[in-house]
Amino acid sequence: MTETVLRSSPEKRRFNIDMRALSPFIALIVLMIAGALINPDFLTASNLLNVVTRSAFIAIIAVGATFVISSGGLDLSVGSMAALTAGLMILTLNSLGNADMSTLALGMLAAIAVSAACGLANGLIITFGRIEPFIVTLGTMGIYRSLVIWLAAGGTITMRNSDLRELYRPVYFGDIYGVPVPIIAFLVVAAIGALILYRTSFGRHVIALGSNEDVARYSGVPIWRVRTLTYIIQGICVGIAVLVYVPRLGSATPTTGLLWELQAITAVVIGGTALKGGVGRIWGTVVGAVILEVVANIMVLSNFVSEFLVGAVQGAIIIIAMLVQRSVHRGR
Amino acid sequence: MTETVLRSSPEKRRFNIDMRALSPFIALIVLMIAGALINPDFLTASNLLNVVTRSAFIAIIAVGATFVISSGGLDLSVGSMAALTAGLMILTLNSLGNADMSTLALGMLAAIAVSAACGLANGLIITFGRIEPFIVTLGTMGIYRSLVIWLAAGGTITMRNSDLRELYRPVYFGDIYGVPVPIIAFLVVAAIGALILYRTSFGRHVIALGSNEDVARYSGVPIWRVRTLTYIIQGICVGIAVLVYVPRLGSATPTTGLLWELQAITAVVIGGTALKGGVGRIWGTVVGAVILEVVANIMVLSNFVSEFLVGAVQGAIIIIAMLVQRSVHRGR
Amino acid sequence: QQKNVTIGVSIPAATHGWTGGAVYHAQETAKELEKMYPGLKVIVKTSPDGASQANALDDLTAQKIDALVVLPFNSDELTNPVREVKKKGTLITVIDRGLKDPTIQDIYVAGDNPGFGRIAGKYFADTLKQGNIVVLRGIPTVLDEERVSNFEKAIEGSGVKVIDKQYANWNRDDAFKVMQDFLSKHQKIDAVWAADDDMALGVLEAIRQAKREDIKFVVGGAGMKEMVKRVMDGDKMIPVNVTYPPALVATAMHVTAANFYTKAPMRGTFVLNAQLITKDNAKDHYFPNSPF
Amino acid sequence: MDSVLRAENISKSFGPIEVLSGISLDLKPGEVHAVIGENGAGKSTLMRILSGHLPPTKGSLHLNGQPITFSGPVDAEAHGIVLVHQEILLAPDLTVAQNLFLGREIRRFGFVDDKAMRERTRAILHELGTNIDPDREVSRLSIADRQLVQIARALLVPHKVVAFDEPTAVLTPIEAESLFEIIRKLRSQGVAVLYISHRLNEVKAVADRVTVLRDGRHIATRGIEGLEPLEMARLMVGRDMSKLYPEKPETASDQIVLTVRDIAVPGYVENASFTLRRGEILGFGGLIGAGRTELFEGIVGLRSSHGTITLDDRNVHFGDAREAMAAGIVYLSEDRKGKGLLLQQNLRINLSLAALDRFSRGSFIDGSAEEKALDRAIKDFDIRTRSRDLLAGQLSGGNQQKLLLAKMMLLEPRIVIIDEPTRGVDIGTKEQIYRFIASLAAEGKAVVVISSEMQELIGLCHRVVVMRNGRVAGEVAQADLSEDSIVYLATGVHEERAAEIAAGHA
Numbered sequence A, B: 001m002t003e004t005v006l007r008s009s010p011e012k013r014r015f016n017i018d019m020r021a022l023s024p025f026i027a028l029i030v031l032m033i034a035g036a037l038i039n040p041d042f043l044t045a046s047n048l049l050n051v052v053t054r055s056a057f058i059a060i061i062a063v064g065a066t067f068v069i070s071s072g073g074l075d076l077s078v079g080s081m082a083a084l085t086a087g088l089m090i091l092t093l094n095s096l097g098n099a100d101m102s103t104l105a106l107g108m109l110a111a112i113a114v115s116a117a118c119g120l121a122n123g124l125i126i127t128f129g130r131i132e133p134f135i136v137t138l139g140t141m142g143i144y145r146s147l148v149i150w151l152a153a154g155g156t157i158t159m160r161n162s163d164l165r166e167l168y169r170p171v172y173f174g175d176i177y178g179v180p181v182p183i184i185a186f187l188v189v190a191a192i193g194a195l196i197l198y199r200t201s202f203g204r205h206v207i208a209l210g211s212n213e214d215v216a217r218y219s220g221v222p223i224w225r226v227r228t229l230t231y232i233i234q235g236i237c238v239g240i241a242v243l244v245y246v247p248r249l250g251s252a253t254p255t256t257g258l259l260w261e262l263q264a265i266t267a268v269v270i271g272g273t274a275l276k277g278g279v280g281r282i283w284g285t286v287v288g289a290v291i292l293e294v295v296a297n298i299m300v301l302s303n304f305v306s307e308f309l310v311g312a313v314q315g316a317i318i319i320i321a322m323l324v325q326r327s328v329h330r331g332r
Numbered sequence C: 001q002q003k004n005v006t007i008g009v010s011i012p013a014a015t016h017g018w019t020g021g022a023v024y025h026a027q028e029t030a031k032e033l034e035k036m037y038p039g040l041k042v043i044v045k046t047s048p049d050g051a052s053q054a055n056a057l058d059d060l061t062a063q064k065i066d067a068l069v070v071l072p073f074n075s076d077e078l079t080n081p082v083r084e085v086k087k088k089g090t091l092i093t094v095i096d097r098g099l100k101d102p103t104i105q106d107i108y109v110a111g112d113n114p115g116f117g118r119i120a121g122k123y124f125a126d127t128l129k130q131g132n133i134v135v136l137r138g139i140p141t142v143l144d145e146e147r148v149s150n151f152e153k154a155i156e157g158s159g160v161k162v163i164d165k166q167y168a169n170w171n172r173d174d175a176f177k178v179m180q181d182f183l184s185k186h187q188k189i190d191a192v193w194a195a196d197d198d199m200a201l202g203v204l205e206a207i208r209q210a211k212r213e214d215i216k217f218v219v220g221g222a223g224m225k226e227m228v229k230r231v232m233d234g235d236k237m238i239p240v241n242v243t244y245p246p247a248l249v250a251t252a253m254h255v256t257a258a259n260f261y262t263k264a265p266m267r268g269t270f271v272l273n274a275q276l277i278t279k280d281n282a283k284d285h286y287f288p289n290s291p292f
Numbered sequence D: 001m002d003s004v005l006r007a008e009n010i011s012k013s014f015g016p017i018e019v020l021s022g023i024s025l026d027l028k029p030g031e032v033h034a035v036i037g038e039n040g041a042g043k044s045t046l047m048r049i050l051s052g053h054l055p056p057t058k059g060s061l062h063l064n065g066q067p068i069t070f071s072g073p074v075d076a077e078a079h080g081i082v083l084v085h086q087e088i089l090l091a092p093d094l095t096v097a098q099n100l101f102l103g104r105e106i107r108r109f110g111f112v113d114d115k116a117m118r119e120r121t122r123a124i125l126h127e128l129g130t131n132i133d134p135d136r137e138v139s140r141l142s143i144a145d146r147q148l149v150q151i152a153r154a155l156l157v158p159h160k161v162v163a164f165d166e167p168t169a170v171l172t173p174i175e176a177e178s179l180f181e182i183i184r185k186l187r188s189q190g191v192a193v194l195y196i197s198h199r200l201n202e203v204k205a206v207a208d209r210v211t212v213l214r215d216g217r218h219i220a221t222r223g224i225e226g227l228e229p230l231e232m233a234r235l236m237v238g239r240d241m242s243k244l245y246p247e248k249p250e251t252a253s254d255q256i257v258l259t260v261r262d263i264a265v266p267g268y269v270e271n272a273s274f275t276l277r278r279g280e281i282l283g284f285g286g287l288i289g290a291g292r293t294e295l296f297e298g299i300v301g302l303r304s305s306h307g308t309i310t311l312d313d314r315n316v317h318f319g320d321a322r323e324a325m326a327a328g329i330v331y332l333s334e335d336r337k338g339k340g341l342l343l344q345q346n347l348r349i350n351l352s353l354a355a356l357d358r359f360s361r362g363s364f365i366d367g368s369a370e371e372k373a374l375d376r377a378i379k380d381f382d383i384r385t386r387s388r389d390l391l392a393g394q395l396s397g398g399n400q401q402k403l404l405l406a407k408m409m410l411l412e413p414r415i416v417i418i419d420e421p422t423r424g425v426d427i428g429t430k431e432q433i434y435r436f437i438a439s440l441a442a443e444g445k446a447v448v449v450i451s452s453e454m455q456e457l458i459g460l461c462h463r464v465v466v467m468r469n470g471r472v473a474g475e476v477a478q479a480d481l482s483e484d485s486i487v488y489l490a491t492g493v494h495e496e497r498a499a500e501i502a503a504g505h506a
């Protein structure tokens, strides 16, 4: 009996760890089985591709949120930031006016610049003002949202040049070897995010900061820089999400991105990242975003829930999905 | 020479503590001065009474949120819970049908019972399911909201008996020696809240739980009971807020209580309670709720902000109010 | 022999009074139509925002629908997603908020937002002639903007002046607060346009509390039954209302179903003009059993 | 005499790792029973089992001869068994009095009676020889003060068995002496005391019997008569421990590497000045609260400070620890749990955190280099871990200290400041750390050792600077190093009087 003591130990623990990381996937699978039972159309390739494609915006934003949250922060402004970025991007495209690649590239650049700047603003106020991120980003959420309303004068900001729209369309609707572009975008963002979080000193510093700020400080981690950078990364992710979003609906409105912050945070938490910081699971986050979209999809595909009660069923499913996850790694 | 061995400086500390507790008040005063400068009508008794009266719902709910948050929890469902409670209360009143005190009393009892039950549900799922409160209450937020919409069949739940409405009206519009009833209600709730949080073992346990759960457990604090109770208290506070809310417009709609959770949490944080738990400031919370309402009031009273930009200015003011607070206790 | 047809209905979620009414009518009409036409299946889906509505359209098409009845969240955003559905050969019925590209729709059941603002504005100009009014607008959206700008156009040149306006989000509580503040801020207000009956109710409560006598009347809109009743009863404070019935969803669904089950193909535009409800015609607009 | 608490054949495994095997121990009323052993031997684990914090995997407990299982620490407390943990387990946001009475508040008319609790807290702390303000938040106390609060908390309940897990590691000798008084009083009242310490002289002074553990096994239980510290060390380590302190290396040069002039850390330190030479081991002594920690945190940029710091003839000012590290100065915090290690992360991540740049290839961290460094650290610093996948928080206390040392040494600093280097470290490891410090000096590095252990300062340092009340009280040259000279400077009075003051009989 004793000989097993040391030898089996690493495997066993690995296994445990893996269960935690795996549990969002298991919840997703359970959900998919439920979906298939409710409506056979659920499992068609086209439906599944649709669902995953749609989850791209939130998934990309949530990758950024994983950085912020695992460093112990929070960003409530992402939805408004997305609206503002989309608005300014469209205005840039409209003012440039041409329907060519370079116009598009400039517009995209502008989008990323705007969202990165918004992230920077969040980061600086939080680090230098030393105010709870909750309050700061609640404040900037109002600010960014209002700016869109103001830019749109209460109405809509729409891409005017329809040729440009056609040129831009494939970024949402196109595919590469059958894989829709948004899916590729979000896989790439997640892969880069994972690389940064798990393989660079910066990523290590993010986790250290979220685990224990004092220890990080005493270890020479440049706290302020790291914290500000997490918000900039969040901003850039919002920018990328907008790049994929704009070709889909072609306009920005005062209600664009409403409640995306809640969805992004939910995706992160479902994915296994703790709100208190110190843990970050990029792939879990991505699965979390897909879960949210699958739940919404099942709601549309199912036909026995009164429309008034959809929200209730959706809420219940999310709680149940978390219970499934819990029971998967109960052992720990 | 005793000081050789111990060099603590209690005086210095007292002062610090007081500054922290005072800082929301100072932010409020700064804000009121700003308000007076912007529009002299701001300082009229009727305007100030209006504003404080209006802050009653959020203040009362936020007193409950102070318990939840200082124990390290979070409740996003309060807004929906308020709507559901209001809806069920009105339905009860309508079905009883009479316009007398006992009907009213029964309705009120029903309201408190419903909201306490909602709180209990939150608490039980969180403690026994061991799921992040963020997710659980996001789920129940959807559930409670949907139930109102369903009960109202999309429309509005309105008090039908107009005599009963008249009987009930003074609970919002009446006053006692010139002090509006809602203000009295929220002062009483805050006073009881403060008594419970600061003067009972339960309150002590709430703070201990938020400060360090392990320590609380080892010390024999009944973790589960305490945690569940904080959510029940939150529920009861929502119920009380509803008692004051219903006589105002006599109805519950699908938008009743929308975003109240955000406002309640903001009030708590502005009041100096940390989101990570372990600190609870009831009076700060109450001031926080008033600050929120004052900011909104100033926005309407001022003449130079376009309605498109109200949200931006509001966001900025809240951030600035926090910076003012910070600078007050910079010493630390 | 029975003909199998599936109609998908996509409308905004029941987030407030009017949309709640719309969902109610959609669900009721669905049941009614399925009973009326054996073989017909109606799937009603609601969405809380533009992007989700685009998703819901995808998902409805996945269920192979023959016709789509859609009340777009927003004209600009939903134009392309609806076009995608159209490409699959689906019959398209658009309600209320039109699409940017009218060629997409086969049937258009128009609500009239510009008219909604214009008629109210005209009433103020004609009745009040002279005076200061305040405006409570809805949620920042295109249709809100259409209503308000047309209202303002309609009072242009008259002696009626808008001295203040704020968003109150089609919400009673917000309207109550904004109105309280308007009353503190302005010593004399002659009338109020609340652009929606939910908001008008909050406004009335605030006025009652302040015991102010200067305000001559309040005009809401959308024909909520309580308000229509007050017009009918001759309430001085609520002299008129402007229609904007959520029941236009029902109309659109009926027309669409008829396209499949009656001989005459239904194509074209059905305009439900915004109408002024006055004491005289109020009983035609009073439906005590509707939830809205 | 009958035993009050008896453990029979206790084994404990965490997952597949067995950390205790077949331990038996019996505890008699009115005895002080010391448990000693190397870091990681399983002392704390055993204590946790005896006090209901952990269930044993095998074996049984007997209370007054009756078999018993505890459902948890609260249950054990109800049976009169209390444990003073090695780590600080207090709610940081509550005040001292609130912590003392947490879970057993005194009530009057349904409400907490703060006044009564405050008075009792004051009294108990007074008995322990300290005047900590009962209304102070625990997060604002020094570690030593927290430890005293923790002891006070344990003594508050009626008890038959009190276990102290390294209570004196963070205390100065004067405070330790008050604790021994308490322990003797407990013994005279018939209470059984379990006592863990790496300070073998203390064990000799207070214990009646000694149990030695090694690698989770029971090695011996002996009466204290005739058991000298040297023999205890041999039993623990398994080899002779004749010489604890290494030869002091020559102070190689007169070359001054660091000059600190008139530095002030607001609220803590005023006008502190000293110099540090190449190849020197400079000690810093003083009572708790003298401001040594704060002085050096100020110097390395972890606190705001002003004054002149000259490094190799250049005036410097560090804005944060990173800048100090870049200049070759590292500071190892005394608070290894709060400021030294990420308890929720594994050993590898902790080890490389401060020196990540050294593990980066291009933009990325070289995981295999990290693994190699961990292997080396485990070997060089003798970190006893039965699985290298553990989280830092799962290491035994002493091994955490070693990990912290290893982590900071990866920076290859020129000037090393170690705050309480051997706190909670076993005697064998102590010797290793001392040798390590001496070798650093021999290599020409400069080392500052802040220590509350007088013997350590005397045995290890070339020179000792003593602080009192936030100021430098004086300096003791190598030739004059003695406990008395340090204590005199630290207190301003001679030793006996200092003890009286500390005990509050001033």
Ligand SMILES: Nc1ncnc2c1ncn2[C@@H]1O[C@H](COP(=O)(O)OP(=O)(O)OP(=O)(O)O)[C@@H](O)[C@H]1O
Pocket: D014, D017, D019, D037, D038, D039, D040, D041, D042, D043, D044, D045, D046, D086, D384, D385, D386, D390, D394, D395, D396, D397, D398, D399, D424, D426
């Ligand atoms: N939760 C845990 N999971 C895995 N291993 C653990 C856990 N807790 C303790 N250990 C291991 O158990 C062994 C004994 O630890 P323990 O804390 O009892 O040692 P100790 O004798 O108190 O040492 P020290 O003198 O350093 O405090 C160590 O190897 C430690 O790493």
Ligand SMILES: Nc1ncnc2c1ncn2[C@@H]1O[C@H](COP(=O)(O)OP(=O)(O)OP(=O)(O)O)[C@@H](O)[C@H]1O
Pocket: B006, B007, B008, D139, D140, D141, D142, D143, D144, D145, D268, D286, D287, D288, D289, D290, D291, D292, D293, D294, D334, D452
């Ligand atoms: N977080 C804090 N806030 C306020 N005061 C503190 C805090 N931490 C420590 N102190 C106080 O600062 C003084 C110095 O602290 P500290 O005990 O760390 O000094 P020291 O000389 O390093 O002693 P030692 O190293 O023996 O603990 C003490 O009076 C202590 O109570």
Ligand SMILES: O[C@@H]1[C@@H](O)[C@H](O)OC[C@H]1O
Pocket: C016, C017, C018, C019, C143, C170, C195, C196, C197, C221, C222, C244
């Ligand atoms: O939701 C809106 C409603 O409140 C308004 O009155 O009419 C148009 C609707 O879209």
Ligand SMILES: [Mg+2]
Pocket: D043, D044, D045, D086, D165, D396, D397, D398
């Ligand atoms: Mg130990």
Ligand SMILES: [Mg+2]
Pocket: D292, D293, D294, D334, D419
């Ligand atoms: Mg110190």
